[in-house]
Amino acid sequence: MGIVIAVISGKGGVGKTTATANLGLGIGLNGKKCVVVDFDIGQRNLDMILGLENRVVYDMVQVMDEEATVKQALIKSKVSENLFFLAASQSKDKSVLKSDKVQKLINSLKKDFDFVILDAPAGIESGYEHTIEFADAAIVVVNPEVSSIRDADRAIGILDSKSDKVKNGEDVAKYLIINRIVADMVESGEMLKSDDILEILNIKLLGKVPEDKGVIDASNQGKPVILDKKSIAGQAYVRISGRLCGQQVDMKDIEISDSGLFQKIVGMFK
Amino acid sequence: MKNNQYSVKVFETTINDEEQFIAFFDSNHALFQDHLIVIHGDLSPRIEEYLEFRSLKYIHNVALPKGRSRKALEEELLLRERECAISMQIAEAKLEKLSTRLQNNLMVMDTMVRSGRELSIDGDLLLLNRVNSGATINISGNLIITKLVEGAIRCNGNFMLLTASPKANIIFHGVEVESELLENKLNRVELKNNEIIITPVLEKEISWA
Numbered sequence: 001m002g003i004v005i006a007v008i009s010g011k012g013g014v015g016k017t018t019a020t021a022n023l024g025l026g027i028g029l030n031g032k033k034c035v036v037v038d039f040d041i042g043q044r045n046l047d048m049i050l051g052l053e054n055r056v057v058y059d060m061v062q063v064m065d066e067e068a069t070v071k072q073a074l075i076k077s078k079v080s081e082n083l084f085f086l087a088a089s090q091s092k093d094k095s096v097l098k099s100d101k102v103q104k105l106i107n108s109l110k111k112d113f114d115f116v117i118l119d120a121p122a123g124i125e126s127g128y129e130h131t132i133e134f135a136d137a138a139i140v141v142v143n144p145e146v147s148s149i150r151d152a153d154r155a156i157g158i159l160d161s162k163s164d165k166v167k168n169g170e171d172v173a174k175y176l177i178i179n180r181i182v183a184d185m186v187e188s189g190e191m192l193k194s195d196d197i198l199e200i201l202n203i204k205l206l207g208k209v210p211e212d213k214g215v216i217d218a219s220n221q222g223k224p225v226i227l228d229k230k231s232i233a234g235q236a237y238v239r240i241s242g243r244l245c246g247q248q249v250d251m252k253d254i255e256i257s258d259s260g261l262f263q264k265i266v267g268m269f270k
Numbered sequence: 271m272k273n274n275q276y277s278v279k280v281f282e283t284t285i286n287d288e289e290q291f292i293a294f295f296d297s298n299h300a301l302f303q304d305h306l307i308v309i310h311g312d313l314s315p316r317i318e319e320y321l322e323f324r325s326l327k328y329i330h331n332v333a334l335p336k337g338r339s340r341k342a343l344e345e346e347l348l349l350r351e352r353e354c355a356i357s358m359q360i361a362e363a364k365l366e367k368l369s370t371r372l373q374n375n376l377m378v379m380d381t382m383v384r385s386g387r388e389l390s391i392d393g394d395l396l397l398l399n400r401v402n403s404g405a406t407i408n409i410s411g412n413l414i415i416t417k418l419v420e421g422a423i424r425c426n427g428n429f430m431l432l433t434a435s436p437k438a439n440i441i442f443h444g445v446e447v448e449s450e451l452l453e454n455k456l457n458r459v460e461l462k463n464n465e466i467i468i469t470p471v472l473e474k475e476i477s478w479a
Contacts, residue, residue, distance in 0.1 A: 013377055081478065146403070150385045150402070150403050150404050151385075153384045153385035153386075153402050153403070153404065154385040154386040156384060157384035157385060157386055159388075160384075199400075200400070200402060200403075200420075201286065202382055202400070
């Protein structure tokens with residue numbers, strides 16, 4: 001039996017889909033069987049970021065309506081044989097989701113995979129509620145800015161009241177990824193510190209991802225940034241997926257810029 | 271019911287010697303015909319007979335209410351005023367203590383109040399966690415929050431104890447309290463004689479960095 005993780009954020013554009021693609025690939029490269037499911041029906045993006053645009057034949061809605069089997073709809077990644085992808089429907093909208101069908105789909109995926117990662121849509125509407133309904137855990141992606149944090153706070157509040165696990169008296173594990181950190185701005189006080197974010201959201205920190213221009217290019221090319229060994233964001237996703245697979249990986253403090261450290265050393269010799 | 275009020279002349283006497291008593295009344299009984307005789311001491315049948323013979327009205331061993339002088343009345347009035355002032359002071363002193371101003375239905379919560387949540391509480395609340403930006407608490411009673419408040423508070427109780435960030439929107443009895451005044455570690459906001467009074471309970475920690 002696998003674990004079902006919903007990747008949520010509340011606000012759009014903070015990097016949910018990028019994080020989903022990179023973590024899925026990271027888990028696959030660690031040798032665990034993983035499936036990523038795009039729940040953003042009507043606005044699917046995950047296929048492009050994974051570089052699997054042209055392979056989509058059947059989508060999730062067709063599987064739920066039993067027009068296709070799960071096996072037919074699953075798309076294998078070009079990079080890792082352990083990673084599979086289930087596309088969202090681009091022509092339908094979020095109203096096609098129904099609780100019993102979602103539960104059936106997730107239960108069938110849980111049997112075959114170690115990790116089932118659900119990419120939630122932005123916002124807190126019915127599409128979001130169906131994504132979190134049957135999740136065992138949630139990864140909350142935020143940017144270090146106040147609007148993103150407030151929206152994430154709201155999304156966590158809904159998770160804590162509407163998830164199936166909570167209704168049965170259990171707890172949904174919640175982990176935080178802080179995305180797009182700029183070390184210089186944190187040092188100068190222009191950007192929120194991760195300690196402050198953790199204080200507000202009060203959930204466990206899974207990892208911090210620095211701002212990296214390479215992410216956009218990687219998405220455009222359909223090669224997730226985790227494959228780029230030189231990219232600092234890619235290295236961060238390697239560490240985070242290692243943690244998800246149960247490895248002990250120390251938190252790297254990316255909030256101190258290298259130039260700052262260098263300048264301090266220079267300052268000592270002045 | 272028919273009522274009448276009279277003032278009656280009273281002659282009060284104590285019997286020590288019956289002979290002397292009778293001798294006194296033999297010579298003076300005419301003076302006491304419209305008096306009420308109040309007798310203290312032993313009343314023998316002989317004296318009773320004598321008083322009836324003289325047809326005098328009498329009562330035996332009764333303490334009559336006595337009229338007081340104007341000065342005594344004034345003194346009593348002054349004393350009463352003083353007692354009243356003291357009891358008012360005691361009542362005010364009791365009101366000063368927050369504990370006596372606690373209302374009923376105290377609710378204790380240890381969950382974060384996340385964005386989008388709206389709590390409406392009738393009674394008092396002790397909250398041991400944060401109130402995040404975008405959350406609202408409406409409360410009719412008193413409010414104590416031990417962690418930072420960044421959301422909105424509408425309080426109509428006697429007092430609040432809290433710390434607010436500049437983002438917070440705090441309204442106490444319909445008046446907005448500037449959150450700059452609430453930046454100490456713990457602040458007491460209370461209503462006294464229709465005035466909102468804010469006093470720091472714990473001072474702001476000074477960071478030396």
